[in-house]
Amino acid sequence: MLLTLLSAAFAADVVAVAYFDAHTVRGDLEPLGRGVSDMLTTDLGAAPSLRLVERARIAEVLGELQLQGTAFVDPATAQKVGKGVGASVVVVGSITVAIEGMRIDARLVDVGTGEVRATAQATGKEDQFFALENEVARKLLAALGASAPIDESALPLEQILAGSRAIDEADAAVVRRLGGLGQYKLTRLHRGSLTVTSGSGSNGNVDIRSDVTWVVYEGEATALTAQQFADRIGDKAVVDKITTAQSTGKTAAWTLWGVGAVGLLGGLGVMLADIGDAGGRPRDQTDLMPLGIGLLAVGTVCLPASAFPAANVRKTGWVGTYYSPQEADARIGEYNKALGVRLGVGEADRLSLEVR
Numbered sequence: 001m002l003l004t005l006l007s008a009a010f011a012a013d014v015v016a017v018a019y020f021d022a023h024t025v026r027g028d029l030e031p032l033g034r035g036v037s038d039m040l041t042t043d044l045g046a047a048p049s050l051r052l053v054e055r056a057r058i059a060e061v062l063g064e065l066q067l068q069g070t071a072f073v074d075p076a077t078a079q080k081v082g083k084g085v086g087a088s089v090v091v092v093g094s095i096t097v098a099i100e101g102m103r104i105d106a107r108l109v110d111v112g113t114g115e116v117r118a119t120a121q122a123t124g125k126e127d128q129f130f131a132l133e134n135e136v137a138r139k140l141l142a143a144l145g146a147s148a149p150i151d152e153s154a155l156p157l158e159q160i161l162a163g164s165r166a167i168d169e170a171d172a173a174v175v176r177r178l179g180g181l182g183q184y185k186l187t188r189l190h191r192g193s194l195t196v197t198s199g200s201g202s203n204g205n206v207d208i209r210s211d212v213t214w215v216v217y218e219g220e221a222t223a224l225t226a227q228q229f230a231d232r233i234g235d236k237a238v239v240d241k242i243t244t245a246q247s248t249g250k251t252a253a254w255t256l257w258g259v260g261a262v263g264l265l266g267g268l269g270v271m272l273a274d275i276g277d278a279g280g281r282p283r284d285q286t287d288l289m290p291l292g293i294g295l296l297a298v299g300t301v302c303l304p305a306s307a308f309p310a311a312n313v314r315k316t317g318w319v320g321t322y323y324s325p326q327e328a329d330a331r332i333g334e335y336n337k338a339l340g341v342r343l344g345v346g347e348a349d350r351l352s353l354e355v356r
Contacts, residue, residue: 013144016053016087017041018078019062020104024097031164032095036104036133038167039160040091043137046148053085059171061085063178075114082111089117091140102126104136108143118143130154180343185353186219188339189232189332191325216319216328226319233331238322256306263299267292 017040022033038055045052061084078090093106101124108117120139122132134150141148192215216224218232227246230238271292319328340350 013049013089013146014051014053014087015044015089015091015144016058016082016085017044017055017091018058018081020092020106021094022097023094026097028161029097031161031168032097032129033164034167034171035160035164036093036095036136037091038163039133040106040137040140043134043148043150044091044140044144044146046150047141047144047146048148049146050144050148053087055167056170056174057085059174060178062171063175075109075116078109079111079114082109087111089144093120093136097126102129102132104132106136106140108140127157129157129160177344177346180345181349181353184336184340184343184345184350188336188353189216189218189224189229190336190354191215191329191332192217216332224319226322229319229328230322233335235331241322253306253308256302260299260301260303260306263295263297263302265299267295267297267299270295 017037019037020033022030024030024032041052041055044050058081061081065080065084075092078092082088082090088111090109090111091106092109093104096103096105103123104121106120108119109115110117118140120136120143122135122139124132131154134152137150216229218224218228224232226238227242230236230242269292270288274288274292323331336350336354339345340347
């Protein structure tokens, strides 16, 4: 009766076996932490009432959480791993190898509460590793209210170590893939709509003109000017056009500023001279006041106007200035595909990210 109740209570358990910590002065035995967890996954997975999380999925979550080099005996860390893989229970533990023998310790951590449900331990000689793992598996199954046949046929320790090293290399490949995917997420290009309600708006530290209805982003944050966009996709012709536009803008700005400054100073000078000479001047002498007013007007218009091409130098060459949305999207697709190949991101990963 009690066994039936226990089985019903834990029937829905989804179990994840985290990698065990290996405490040993022998470097050749360090992979055993992965080996014992892999063997426990196999033994617990034989129980009909339990669902075991695949090792590859655990490795992926560990890589995403950047916990590859972390000890997993901490219940809070076990909770993170469990939530990441959708488990209700996480098995954590350690294997200790000393001169006098070997010891395997395991704990069942409840993902919901962070509490330790049960513990299991086995101690013996190094050549008894397989039997020790079997003993721990039986104790864990009993704590989970489950039963399963345990394979009693022992494997040579060297064979177990070879399998452990293969798991280690496979996990390293997962981490490399995740690293490339993470870099791809940060540096890919995509197009997003942007609404600006006033004459100019701001996105981060980049001003955006009100006539821009779409803008290219790198990652999730930085708006790109056409100069930056063209640099990314390697469009030399557009880079040359942008450079010319920026040079023209600077020239126009300095020219307007010079004309404005000369106009203001000249106008003031002419008007002051005209006023100072008014007393002794014959009636029919030409009045210089209109010339002074004209120069002042030119200076008043040109000096402030010089600020506009100067301010637009940074903004000259937004993507929409040189590319239609369709052209930009085509170039974005080509760039992202090449970036994915360079970073080792698979086609399926790349496309699934693009549609999100």
